[in-house]
Amino acid sequence: MAFSAPQAFATAGVLDEGGERLELVSLPRSFEPLGGHLRLEMASSLAGVAFEGLEVLEGYEHESIEYTVSHFLPNLEILRVIQEFGLDEPELRDRLDARVRASMERLGQGQNYDGGWGWYTGVNSESNPVISAYVLMGLVHAEQAGYQVNDYIFENAVQYLLNYLVNNLPDAEHPWLYDQAALIHFVLSQADFPVLDLASDLLDQRDQLSPWGQALIGLVMAQNAPDARADALFSNLQTSAVRSATGARWELDQAGTWQTLSSEVFNQAVVVYALAQRDPASPLVTDGMRYLMAYRDASGGWQSSYATSWALLAIAEVMRGTAELGGEFAFSASLNENPFATGQAGGAEQFTEVVAETSLESLLPDLPNALTIQREAGTGRLYYRAILDVVQPVESVEALNRGLGITRAYYPAGLDCASQDCRAVDSAKVGDLVTVRLTLNIPNAVHYLRLEDYIPAGTEVLDLSLKTSQIGEAQQEVSYDPLDPLARGWGWWYFGTNQVYDDHIAWLAEYLPAGTYELTYTLVVLQPGTYQVIPAQARQMYFPEVQGISQGSLFEVVP
Structure with a gap:
């Protein structure tokens, strides 16, 4: 069985009025696609984009508390906006009911004794004020949508955030606390527990806030104690926007962003979210949304589950404030002057994207391909996205190091590699056990890391936490052995419990100091054949530009 390494190249845009847009699509020249x-x-409306973003959130696998909230919060808001227009989406509504109830149960189980939540559930996951504020935001929106929220959980969360605000006032040595405080103030205001004296003090320190922090504290004061300072803050957001042909954006100082999970996309989304509530008719809202649309990734989401959630919340507010669901116009696309797709804005069709697809064989291999997007005059906007998916042979994939280095090696199980040099293998017999060793090199400390490794198709991960293995032999439950503390590798104690899937295994780490780490697990060899193995991957979840990929490889299983 052959595996491959897909690569995607994407572009996106918005047509506000009648006209056309030309996109040139060229096949890669560095390799021959399979x-x-x-x-x-x-x-034909933001609703179609929103539904695609919601589908992207379905594809995330990690079990963090952040994702638990991101999994239901934007669904709630998109559905509420649609219903406010007198429309309905039964499939989304039915799916949402079960999801919210399951999320409420998990959040209740994951709440710490101090009333907050950590990044993931576990004995070593200390309460995090940003995660806790995000959870409370989700609880507030769920309650507003008519779902039952446990009063004890809600009140403890409020008390945790109130205590944190009082005991962690921002200062020059901890600059991220200004933005963090803005988020907490905003969520407490949504929960009807505004702390207006401290919020007013923070407004006086607005020069220390990022654009998204200014946007949130501006909303707090404008909704609870409006004065000239809040007006001046929103005026500053108007004048500080950087405009280009792509739209309007707000620049983010990258210092200390991991403490607040903030990124360029998140910053953009929160500012648009706030401006759409403040003045939805402003051209700046349209320009800010256009920029956000242009930077969707190839999956249809934005960078991470957290950024995607906030982008969808921004879309919901823009839809609510601009009544964009009322568009009326025809649109089409051609590829190399041949008809490719057609559609009509308005009615039930606005919830569904028009999708067209063609194989690489129909494209010009050596010349740019002309993809022309066209729309007629009429009310509304047309959002489009083109994705070129190409398949590269796994064995030709080279290792990638963008702030993280990762290698993978296979060894016969049972060897004592601590006392002797062990030679890596690229083959095994049916019935053998193979130890996989992942080595992760980190030159600088990282936060919120996900590491995943794909296994050869003819093998399975031996889950030693089970009493019986895949091959039916009795196993001992894994525990820490003081006589052999490195049996599971080096630095494994920084990682949470691994998650085993059909074709890969994954770990999460909330924080890793600079250094070298080793993680090991065991494979059971089951089916003979020569298999192409997808590279191991490591990345910071909220800053995926920091990532590492191992080299692609072949693994042979002999009878």
């Missing part, structure tokens, strides 16, 4: 396709998605 296959792939060109996919065009066109949405």
Whole structure:
């Protein structure tokens, strides 16, 4: 069985009025693709874009508390906006009911004794004020949507954030606390527990806030104690926007962003979210949303589950404030002057994207391919995205180090590699056990890291936490052995419990200091054949530009 390494290249845009846009699509020249396709998605309203973003959130696998909230919060808001327009989406509503109830149960179980939540559930996950504020925001929105929220959980969360605000006032030595305080003030205000004296003090220190922090504290004061300072803050957001042909954006100082999970996309989304509530008719809201649309990634989301959630919340507010669901116009696309797709804005069709797809064989291999997006005059906007998916042979994939280095090696199980040099293998017999060793090199400390490794198709991960293994032999439950503390590798104690899937295994780490780490697990060899193995991958979840990929490889299983 052959595995491959897909690569995606994407572009996106918005057409506000009648006209056309030309996008040039070229096939890669650095390798010969095994296959792939060109996919065009066109949405006649933000609703179509939002539904695609919600589908992207379904694809995340990690079990963090942040994702628990991101999994239901934007769904709640998109559904509420649609219902406010007198429309309905039964499939989304039915799916949401079960999801919210399951999330409420998990959040209740994961709440710490102090009333807060950590990044993930576990005995070593200390309460995090940003995560806790985000959870409370989710609880507030769930309650507003008519779901039952446990009063004890809600009140303890409020008390945790109130205590944190009082005991962690921002200062020059901890600059991220200004933005963090803005988020907490905003959520407490949504929960009807505003702390207006401290919020007013923070407004006086607005020069220390990022654009998204200014936007949130501006909303707090404008909604609870409006004065000239809040007006001046929103005026500053108007004048500080950087405008270009792509739209309007707000620059983010990167210092200390991991403490607040903030990124460029998150910053953009929160500012648009706030401006859409303050003045939805402002052209700046349209320009800010256009920029946000242009930077969707190839999956249809934005960078991470957290950034995608906030982008969808911004979309919901723009839809609510601009009544964009009322568009009326025809649109189409052509590829190399041949018809490719057509659609009509308005009615039930606005919830569904128009999608067209063609294989690489139909594209010009050596010349740019002309993809023309067209729309007629009429009310509304056309959002489009083109994705070129190409498949690269796994064995030709080279290692990538963008702030993280990762290697993978296979060894016969049972060898004492601490006392002797062990030679890595690239083959094994059916019935053998193989130890996989992942080595992660980190030159600088990282936060919120996800590491995942894909296994050869003819093998399975031996889950030693079970009493019986996949091959039916009795196993001992894994525990720490003081006589052999490195049996599971080096630095494993920084990682949470691994998650085993059908084709890969994954770990999460909230914090890793600079250094070298080793993680090991065991494979059971089951089916003979020569298998291409997808590289191991490590990345910071909220800053995925910091990532590492191991080299692609082949693994042979002999009878």
